[in-house]
Amino acid sequence: MRSLFQVACSGKIVKNSLRIALVVGSILNLVNQGSAILAGTGISWIHVSLNYLVPYCVASYSAAKNEMTPRGNQ
Numbered sequence: 076m077r078s079l080f081q082v083a084c085s086g087k088i089v090k091n092s093l094r095i096a097l098v099v100g101s102i103l104n105l106v107n108q109g110s111a112i113l114a115g116t117g118i119s120w121i122h123v124s125l126n127y128l129v130p131y132c133v134a135s136y137s138a139a140k141n142e143m144t145p146r147g148n149q
Contacts, residue, residue, distance in 0.1 A: 083139035092134040100127030 082088065103126040104112070111118045 077143075079136075079139050079143060082142050083135040085139075085142075088135055088138045088142070091138060092131050095134040096127050096131035099130035103130070 083092075104123055107122060107126065108118045
């Protein structure tokens, strides 16, 4: 049986999680640092990276967990 990490690293899940992280991370960056971006002042690059990393991790975990859940007769 494959581990959760192995499933989360499968090509299909990585591709979809990257798309989700790009959209959600961009929205989060605009919400959290929009005034700094528009003003041209310095932004926190740690927060920028976290704004993309967290949605990626959540999407990957959710998809992998769903993939590993046994399917009954539905």
